[in-house]
Amino acid sequence: EAQVTQNPRYLITVTGKKLTVTCSQNMNHEYMSWYRQDPGLGLRQIYYSMNVEVTDKGDVPEGYKVSRKEKRNFPLILESPSPNQTSLYFCASSFRVRGLNTGELFFGEGSRLTVL
Amino acid sequence: TQLLEQSPQFLSIQEGENLTVYCNSSSVFSSLQWYRQEPGEGPVLLVTVVTGGEVKKLKRLTFQFGDARKDSSLHITAAQPGDTGLYLCAGARAAGNKLTFGGGTRVLVKP
Numbered sequence: 089e090a091q092v093t094q095n096p097r098y099l100i101t102v103t104g105k106k107l108t109v110t111c112s113q114n115m116n117h118e119y120m121s122w123y124r125q126d127p128g129l130g131l132r133q134i135y136y137s138m139n140v141e142v143t144d145k146g147d148v149p150e151g152y153k154v155s156r157k158e159k160r161n162f163p164l165i166l167e168s169p170s171p172n173q174t175s176l177y178f179c180a181s182s183f184r185v186r187g188l189n190t191g192e193l194f195f196g197e198g199s200r201l202t203v204l
Numbered sequence: 205t206q207l208l209e210q211s212p213q214f215l216s217i218q219e220g221e222n223l224t225v226y227c228n229s230s231s232v233f234s235s236l237q238w239y240r241q242e243p244g245e246g247p248v249l250l251v252t253v254v255t256g257g258e259v260k261k262l263k264r265l266t267f268q269f270g271d272a273r274k275d276s277s278l279h280i281t282a283a284q285p286g287d288t289g290l291y292l293c294a295g296a297r298a299a300g301n302k303l304t305f306g307g308g309t310r311v312l313v314k315p
Contacts, residue, residue, distance in 0.1 A: 128213065128308075130292060130307040131247070131305040133302060192252070193237075193247075193294075
């Protein structure tokens with residue numbers, strides 16, 4: 089089954105304790121991205137990756153890191169989490185589409201993070 | 205201020221009624237997508253529109269892309285409880301592989 093898998097789905101942590109949210113896709117997609125979703129703000133992009141070893145900042149990258157060592161995995165790292173990073177996080181992937189269109193994004197089920 | 209503004213933010217209607225959700229921007233987009241998200245799940249793509257003035261139908265859902273490619277609308281005819289969810293529009297700029305999302309419209313269809 090084609091899917092994007094995130095772990096953990098739920099996490100409560102404390103300020104300053106490093107954590108990693110993993111993301112894996114089995115569709116051989118080149119493009120992967122992380123979003124955070126907050127009430128009334130929709131989905132805001134944190135980081136994205138066009139392919140292996142190619143990552144770039146989205147709209148709200150502060151406090152986050154990513155890596156893309158393999159095509160299927162795109163972990164999100166919070167080196168020193170703070171309460172304002174409490175949010176619902178989504179990983180997504182798609183095929184790269186040249187030209188003007190953007191391919192369909194396939195989303196994971198989300199990871200709800202609470203930082204105390 | 206968001207690049208893509210959706211209105212209304214929340215809509216509650218009775219089963220069988222029609223509804224329209226709007227997605228507006230001052231920027232031009234090369235394409236625009238609509239997603240629906242249900243509780244506990246990630247968004248799922250409904251449609252992509254790419255041509256100004258384009259109209260696409262998906263059963264009882266009608267999507268329109270504005271002539272100037274700055275706005276879009278989603279119209280649901282005879283809404284059903286299964287249409288309940290968060291509707292998100294997302295725009296792609298020319299030569300970009302980045303989607304910018306609107307704030308979402310939460311739709312509740314009561315039986």
